[in-house]
Amino acid sequence: MHRFLPPLACFLALGALVAGCGSSETESAGPSAAEVREAFAGAPAPLRGVHAQANQLLEGGPGAFKARLRELRGHPVVVNKWGSWCDPCRRELPHFQAQAVEHAQAVAFLGVDAADYSRGPAKELLRKIPLAYPSYVDDDLKISAVFNGVVATPATAFYDSRGKLAYMKQGEYRSEQDLARDIRRYAR
DSSP states (O other), X not given: OOOOOOSSHHHHHHHHHHHTTTOSSOOOOOOOHHHHHHHHTTOOHHHHHHHHTTTOEEOOHHHHXXXXXXXXXXXXXXXXXXXXXXXXXXXXXXXXXXXXXXXXTTOEEEEEEESOOSHHHHHXXXXXXXXXXXXXXXXXXXHHHHTTOOSSSSEXXXXXXTSOEEEEEESOOOSHHHHHHHHHHHOO
């Protein structure tokens, strides 16, 4: 099922509104508020902490990012580096939305907003394509360097449940199925 998780019902309504306006973003139908609650009900505490910050831009640099990875040990983590200026990022973000809901009980998702330099464009993109998880602000690419994701945007890092980097993909996920395959393969 293709779904994404905005943190609040207003994001669902806004997403539906944007979908009807001919946006160039890849769109997917959002879940109902009941489906959202059901997907995340009973998730382990570290994953609930991530979901509680859904669609937010977080400051704190590499230190905050590494601390979050430590908090999430025991759970696999998928980290997606994106930028509002990046068309391939815009196309793949709905895949990450759907998979974050699909794996809400077991896998943490984090975003890294790379080289936007101004919060306005990133916030606008997050209004159009709300994310089920927070994104760390990475204007200087120091967070991206933590997971060897400096070369390309988008880039996706997969951490295993021990907190070890298991795989790094440079470039776009062209389909949700390809992303789902890599989650099954590397996010264990």
